[in-house]
Amino acid sequence: xxxxxxxxxxxxxxxxxxxxxxxxxxxxxxxxxxxxxxxxxxxxxxxxxxxxxxxxxxxxxxxxxxxxxxxxxxxxxxxxxxxxxxxxxxxxxxxxxxxxxxxxxxxxxxxxxxxxxxxxxxxxxxxxxxxxxxxxxxxxxxxxxxxxxxxxxxxxxxxxxxxxxxxxxxxxxxxxxxxxxxxxxxxxxxxxxxxxxxxxxxxxxxxxxxxxxxxxxxxxxxxxxxxxxxxxxxxxxxxxxxxxxxxxxxxxxxxxxxxxxxxxxxxxxxxxxxxxxxxxxxxxxxxxxxxxxxxx
Amino acid sequence: xxxxxxxxxxxxxxxxxxxxxxxxxxxxxxxxxxxxxxxxxxxxxxxxxxxxxxxxxxxxxxxxxxxxxxxxxxxxxxxxxxxxxxxxxxxxxxxxxxxxxxxxxxxxxxxxxxxxxxxxxxxxxxxxxxxxxxxxxxxxxxxxxxxxxxxxxxxxxxxxxxxxxxxxxxxxxxxxxxxxxxxxxxxxxxxxxxxxxxxxxxxxxxxxxxxxxxxxxxxxxxxxxxxxxxxxxxxxxxxxxxxxxxxxxxxxxxxxxxxxxxxxxxxxxxxxxxxxxxxxxxxxxxxxxxx
Amino acid sequence: xxxxxxxxxxxxxxxxxxxxxxxxxxxxxxxxxxxxxxxxxxxxxxxxxxxxxxxxxxxxxxxxxxxxxxxxxxxxxxxxxxxxxxxxxxxxxxxxxxxxxxxxxxxxxxxxxxxxxxxxxxxxxxxxxxxxxxxxxxxxxxxxxxxxxxxxxxxxxxxxxxxxxxxxxxxxxxxxxxxxxxxxxxxxxxxxxxxxxxxxxxxxxxxxxxxxxxxxxxxxxxxxxxxxxxxxxxxxxxxxxxxxxxxxxxxxxxxxxxxxxxxxxxxxxxxxxxxxxxxxxxxxxxxxxxxxxxxxxxxxxxxxxxxxxxxxxxxxxxxxxxxxxxxxxxxxxxxxxxxxxxxxxx
Numbered sequence: 001x002x003x004x005x006x007x008x009x010x011x012x013x014x015x016x017x018x019x020x021x022x023x024x025x026x027x028x029x030x031x032x033x034x035x036x037x038x039x040x041x042x043x044x045x046x047x048x049x050x051x052x053x054x055x056x057x058x059x060x061x062x063x064x065x066x067x068x069x070x071x072x073x074x075x076x077x078x079x080x081x082x083x084x085x086x087x088x089x090x091x092x093x094x095x096x097x098x099x100x101x102x103x104x105x106x107x108x109x110x111x112x113x114x115x116x117x118x119x120x121x122x123x124x125x126x127x128x129x130x131x132x133x134x135x136x137x138x139x140x141x142x143x144x145x146x147x148x149x150x151x152x153x154x155x156x157x158x159x160x161x162x163x164x165x166x167x168x169x170x171x172x173x174x175x176x177x178x179x180x181x182x183x184x185x186x187x188x189x190x191x192x193x194x195x196x197x198x199x200x201x202x203x204x205x206x207x208x209x210x211x212x213x214x215x216x217x218x219x220x221x222x223x224x225x226x227x228x229x230x231x232x233x234x235x236x237x238x239x240x241x242x243x244x245x246x247x248x249x250x251x252x253x254x255x256x257x258x259x260x261x262x263x264x265x266x267x268x269x270x271x272x273x274x275x276x277x278x279x280x281x282x283x284x285x286x287x288x289x290x291x292x293x294x295x296x
Numbered sequence: 297x298x299x300x301x302x303x304x305x306x307x308x309x310x311x312x313x314x315x316x317x318x319x320x321x322x323x324x325x326x327x328x329x330x331x332x333x334x335x336x337x338x339x340x341x342x343x344x345x346x347x348x349x350x351x352x353x354x355x356x357x358x359x360x361x362x363x364x365x366x367x368x369x370x371x372x373x374x375x376x377x378x379x380x381x382x383x384x385x386x387x388x389x390x391x392x393x394x395x396x397x398x399x400x401x402x403x404x405x406x407x408x409x410x411x412x413x414x415x416x417x418x419x420x421x422x423x424x425x426x427x428x429x430x431x432x433x434x435x436x437x438x439x440x441x442x443x444x445x446x447x448x449x450x451x452x453x454x455x456x457x458x459x460x461x462x463x464x465x466x467x468x469x470x471x472x473x474x475x476x477x478x479x480x481x482x483x484x485x486x487x488x489x490x491x492x493x494x495x496x497x498x499x500x501x502x503x504x505x506x507x508x509x510x511x512x513x514x515x516x517x518x519x520x521x522x523x524x525x526x527x528x529x530x531x532x533x534x535x536x537x538x539x540x541x542x543x544x545x546x547x548x549x550x551x552x553x554x555x556x557x558x559x560x561x562x563x564x565x566x567x568x569x570x571x572x573x574x575x576x577x578x579x580x581x582x583x584x585x586x587x
Numbered sequence: 588x589x590x591x592x593x594x595x596x597x598x599x600x601x602x603x604x605x606x607x608x609x610x611x612x613x614x615x616x617x618x619x620x621x622x623x624x625x626x627x628x629x630x631x632x633x634x635x636x637x638x639x640x641x642x643x644x645x646x647x648x649x650x651x652x653x654x655x656x657x658x659x660x661x662x663x664x665x666x667x668x669x670x671x672x673x674x675x676x677x678x679x680x681x682x683x684x685x686x687x688x689x690x691x692x693x694x695x696x697x698x699x700x701x702x703x704x705x706x707x708x709x710x711x712x713x714x715x716x717x718x719x720x721x722x723x724x725x726x727x728x729x730x731x732x733x734x735x736x737x738x739x740x741x742x743x744x745x746x747x748x749x750x751x752x753x754x755x756x757x758x759x760x761x762x763x764x765x766x767x768x769x770x771x772x773x774x775x776x777x778x779x780x781x782x783x784x785x786x787x788x789x790x791x792x793x794x795x796x797x798x799x800x801x802x803x804x805x806x807x808x809x810x811x812x813x814x815x816x817x818x819x820x821x822x823x824x825x826x827x828x829x830x831x832x833x834x835x836x837x838x839x840x841x842x843x844x845x846x847x848x849x850x851x852x853x854x855x856x857x858x859x860x861x862x863x864x865x866x867x868x869x870x871x872x873x874x875x876x877x878x879x880x881x882x883x884x885x886x887x888x889x890x891x892x893x894x895x896x897x898x899x900x901x902x903x904x905x906x907x908x909x910x911x912x913x914x915x916x917x918x919x920x921x922x923x924x925x926x927x928x929x930x931x932x933x
């Protein structure tokens with residue numbers, strides 16, 4: 001049994017990397033704008049499909065990844081600065097925004113279904129050999145994906161801690177009106193947030209399907225619970241927290257899966273979040289009329 | 297305004313959690329003889345050494361205060377003094393880190409807000425909190441039913457009692473509406489009323505619970521100047537019914553007119569206490585406000 | 588004629604089931620402000636239980652279909668158990684997701700519950716036969732009544748409407764009671780509702796469980812009519828259709844919800860059946876979902892209260908003979924008599 005667990009650690013870390021990229025984007029988005037964007041999964045799917053198309057046009061895998069990210073960026077910008085803003089202007093409450101994002105999720109998801117004719121597409125790129133380290137079997141591709149996740153994490157941390165933009169982002173996440181009165185161009189920052197987190201979302205979609213090797217209209221939605229759980233578990237607005245939480249989620253889900261409960265792996269991951277929330281509810285309490293406001 | 301109408305018809309009615317009426321509630325005629333105001337009764341609400349952490353900061357740092365039946369105490373101080381946090385701790389919206397709170401000698405600091413309400417502690421909120429999806433009358437009805445109204449088993453199994461209870465709650469609601477001259481607004485929604493009227497709805501709603509204590513968080517916010525006087529008078533009549541009032545307020549003219557006693561807070565602590573006229577002369581207080 | 592009879596009776600049953608769904612969701616969202624994006628899970632729980640308690644014991648992994656439970660209970664026990672299943676599921680999920688939690692997080696968690704539930708049921712074949720679902724649910728009382736198929740369908744349709752009438756009466760009674768007022772207070776201003784002595788957590792759980800029971804009942808009815816149930820029938824998007832119906836028809840108004848249910852799941856979703864086929868087979872289904880999403884957004888943007896919004900009750904004062912010069916206000920003849928009048932036995 002131990003070999004089973006150790007080998008699933010390998011899978012767990014791979015999965016964790018994928019969750020991490022998505023969760024880092026989600027947590028920054030939620031932390032700054034306070035929009036709990038349930039269409040995030042659908043945007044991931046779009047990113048994945050764009051990469052698929054790029055590859056089918058014989059473009060190189062890395063380029064496909066970037067294109068997927070850009071697609072995510074663009075779509076998220078349209079949603080954020082367009083649709084969300086429209087509703088925010090009408091004085092939508094936080095939970096009404098969630099409903100809006102869910103409606104958009106429906107539209108995007110089924111638009112993808114319509115265009116993809118509800119088919120599942122094989123997505124095999126970056127084929128590579130496997131490396132065996134003890135009971136852990138991992139392919140070079142997967143190692144690359146882990147590397148991508150780490151690189152993104154590093155880049156994000158550098159951005160947030162060392163650059164002026166990063167300081168502005170952090171200031172806005174804490175207190176938008178104060179940030180505004182300090183001269184920070186909040187409108188611009190929000191736009192950048194959509195672009196940046198959308199990019200991460202798209203890339204997350206791409207690396208998800210690189211790993212799973214197939215893509216269909218429901219891909220992103222399947223993944224969403226773990227992403228949201230990791231973002232909340234790690235503390236909303238903290239990419240480092242999201243990264244650690246993603247590791248926990250990834251490993252737990254894979255270990256549970258290996259031990260025979262593959263149907264319940266997501267439940268296990270989510271269960272961790274539930275347990276944490278029940279014991280430390282402060283992160284998600286407060287009434288809807290409370291302190292959090294939409295920053296759009 | 298109906299003379300001599302205290303809140304409630306005296307005598308416990310079935311279902312209402314028996315808040316003991318303050319001893320011998322006799323309503324003073326508003327605008328009548330101020331010298332006949334009764335002296336404040338026994339301590340109804342007392343807090344000792346309250347410490348409240350809020351948003352990572354120690355907002356209240358060892359505050360003690362006492363509230364007696366039939367008196368109005370003002371809690372004043374510069375911005376950031378911790379007044380609203382102290383009020384929130386008393387009301388239960390925020391859990392005090394340490395210290396005790398007693399309502400008529402019963403410890404309540406571990407109780408949830410709804411439990412404190414059932415024992416006779418009511419409050420208003422800084423932004424008027426009338427139930428916006430219901431008419432004024434429904435607001436009062438809901439408060440009149442209070443905890444029992446929310447009891448599903450009560451609704452299902454006590455049909456006959458419920459009918460009698462509902463009639464009584466309605467009568468009380470009309471009484472309260474008449475007393476504050478708000479009968480015409482019975483079928484209005486909050487959004488159709490002015491700020492002052494909405495504040496009155498909140499206060500009337502509190503009265504429907506026959507409370508012992510009424511906490512008010514900046515009640516004059518959003519109230520047009522010409523209504524402020526009316527509201528002050530209304531609050532004075534509530535005091536005369538024997539209810540203890542504690543209000544956080546910035547408008548010092550209101551405080552001087554309304555409050556029997558004033559407690560000044562600054563930086564989480566009580567720096568002065570006493571009659572309004574004395575307190576404003578206190579050098580520490582002046583420094584806190586200006587310095 | 589025969590196929591029209593089949594079609595209309597089916598529509599009536601669907602209408603009834605959707606009515607139950609709409610009222611249940613309206614109780615939770617319209618009256619209590621609980622955003623139950625996991626609604627469909629409770630309907631599914633009811634359906635699965637109603638199915639597995641009539642098709643007899645499972646043959647295990649090697650047989651045609653495998654599932655838990657398994658019995659052959661007579662009508663109407665499966666429906667009762669379906670309601671109980673919905674209630675039990677609601678209690679379970681409510682206990683962890685209805686705590687004092689920001690409403691947007693609550694909504695997200697409900698959605699996630701929906702997503703996870705369908706993953707679990709699809710993957711764990713031993714539960715309810717995975718993606719293939721359970722089939723072969725016999726028609727209740729079909730043999731006993733000795734009627735033709737189409738007549739049975741009408742009987743069942745009538746039965747569904749009877750249940751709807753009963754549930755409607757129950758819901759109206761509850762929502763007009765002081766408990767209903769308490770729910771609305773909780774919906775409007777949670778802190779103030781606590782401050783008047785209402786136990787918010789208990790109230791939320793109560794409304795969730797009652798709504799869940801009705802949802803389970805609706806699932807039981809549906810599976811008894813259709814004869815089979817699988818994950819394809821209860822994706823997270825199905826909850827949407829019901830929500831859209833509520834938004835279109837009237838939030839917090841059960842009659843409005845009935846109109847919404849007629850317009851959205853019935854009329855709107857049936858129209859494509861009469862259109863010529865566009866594009867590839869199945870395209871219309873995708874387009875329908877897109878349209879639902881668009882309708883949803885439109886409703887949220889334009890008029891979130893619906894066609895028949897919550898009604899304003901007029902309070903009437905009982906003339907009090909004991910007070911001289913009483914300020915008894917003019918009794919305005921209102922279409923709806925306030926609960927206080929009901930309370931006085933009129």
